[in-house]
Amino acid sequence: MQTDHRVLSRRSLLSAVLAGAGAATLAGCSTPVGAGLANTPLDPGTVEYWDLFGGGDGLRMQQMVAGYRAANPGIPVQAVTLAWGNPYYTKLSLATVGAKPPNVAVSHLTRMQTMQQAGLLQELRPEDLARHGMAAEMFNRRAWEAGLIDGRAYAIPIDTHPMVLFYNTDICDEAGLLDDAGALKVLEGPDALTDAFTKAQQVTGQFGATHGINADPASCWRIFHTMYAQLGGQVIADEGTRVVLDDAKAQQVLEYLRTLTVERKLMPGAIDYQGAIALFAAGGSGFHINGEWEISTFQTAKMPFGMALLPNVFGGTYAVHADSHTLVLPRRDDQTREQLDLSLGFIRALLDQSMTWAEGGHVPSWMPVADSDAYRKLTPQSNYAAAADAAVYDEPAWYSGSGSNFENVMGSAVGAVESGQLTPQAAIAQIRSQLTALAALPSPV
């Protein structure tokens, strides 16, 4: 019996220690882990902010958050950076469903719509925005309107990030493609672009241009979408329930892309994202087609380069594929007005630092900065500022948007044409069958 007693007392001591340690952890509600375990909100008055920026964007966003901290020393900010793409959006959705969302979060404009349909976002009412000096007309019109759902705002756009044309100034100079001021001459029409790529190829001895194809359906989709939209084409309609692909227009674009890679070998047909960048940076091509966000990569490589709008290849109304980073307020039922104002104030503070953001290549949506002299003088970033007004976004559907299966379906077929594995007709048939299957599914949101 005595033995038993001793065992028991040792156990009770152990459990007491454990309980004490647990209580100590849970008491630390100011940490997200503690708050999560104890099922309590973070200290009210904290701004919890989630983003998905790495690389140069990540550093610039940290600077901007630091700017907010310096101006508001009394307000604690918890900034969390998660990996781009699915890992980010699944966590953001689950945190909101589980009633533990951040106060402010970054979302792509094309992803924000799905979250709104799932009921995960707060509406941003004009009167609330007005208290912080924000109104619809102070943003780039295209980005603002693309983010409206039934006329209501759910997201504040901070930028437009279009596809652009990078060019190696030394190679293009040698190929006679620069004007007197040292900028790329305007290239309009399919022949002008092919011609420029051919001249650049003669200088490099390898390729005229590169873009990611292997394991990179997103880049393939963005380029296809740019040219297809210049022809006035649309892929899906009615929230993704109808496939309205225009075969003739799609075929025209696919055949053009196929000419560049398979027939004239002006672009490599089987290179991945990093390889396409490396080949351009190493002088193996005169041009590179990608999103403007790669500006930091080429600045770091200390290579001579410029940036321009992707040409208007097919001559219709100018259009270029783009997306926007937006700031959203995930739904929370316990939202107080003070907390809402804190979040909106934080958003306004980030917008005011749009110049920092613009250095990373993004076209600012905040017009006070976009219209400023300082931004106009920022080159090569402001060379393609017009892209924001001509931006075309993924058409809305629960399965479309940045990093979605829609982009995967479209880009895989386009990439297969560019690498010569599928004929344009076969690619169109494949797109149609895969999209029809997606369009027929009931929406999970």
Place this chain on the structure above:
Amino acid sequence: MTTLTAPDRPAEQVAPALRDADVQPGHGRPALLMMAPFLVLYLLFIIGPTLYMVLMSLFDTSLVKEGLGSWAGLGNYAEAFGDPAFWESMWHTIWFTILTTPPLVVLAFVLALLADRVRRGRWFFRLAFFLPYVLPSAVVALIWMWIYTPELGLLGRFVTALGFTEPGWLGDPDVAMWSLALTTVWWTLGFNFVLYLAGLQDIPRELYEAAAIDGAGPIAQIRRITVPMLARTTSLVVVLQVIASLKVFDQMYIMTSGGPNFSTRPVLEYVYDVGFTDFRVGYASAVSTLFFLVVLAVSAVWVLLTRRQEQGL
């Protein structure tokens, strides 16, 4: 490996002794208590989620909505069976398993045999063959992506220097799976290699000496002694390898994103695409359950195989 201790003690005699120890009064509860940390975690993170997966597979569960969603019955399973994308990805996983398992078993055996015979610097060969296995999948994938890069890559330069045209290592749908298999063989060979090395050390030297005295050459010794004595190791290696190959995801996800044009998308990436990209967790659970049954069947074959081998001894 207990290969050599078992024969002189029949299994039936060992078992009752163990059973007695099992039921010794008063030992059950402490044993359970000692196992509790493991059992709780296992229930919480393996058994629980597995049961929940099976449950979700019967509903149209969405990732962005609370609760299980509406009842789907066997609808998700019917959709999977009717979806060519599911069958394609299932085939890619099986094709990858077919491509990787034989070299990973045979090469591991041959290399272990060679490393075991080396007299000087044996540690070096053991380390050299095992080393790639310690690398994380992302690192391996990034290294090999550079090796396979067209125009700039190491392998491309090598092949063109020899006068061949460079194949699209990861860009050609007919070649990409082979390239992924090659990367995987280089990366994971070390694990099977170590299992075989351990098996080889269990074989008593006297057997080889006796065989040599009887006039058996090296080939005969390998065929008549080494291979049969390693039978249990081989069945373990084969089954572990089949399961590991069936679970392939990382290499494709990083190196090809399942492309070009979906030609290397394994079933697990299909699950990821429909579950996390499309938010259709219910349907993804149904596909996972089907895949779970396949892996379970492979494991069952192994259990049967080892039982038969034990009885044969």
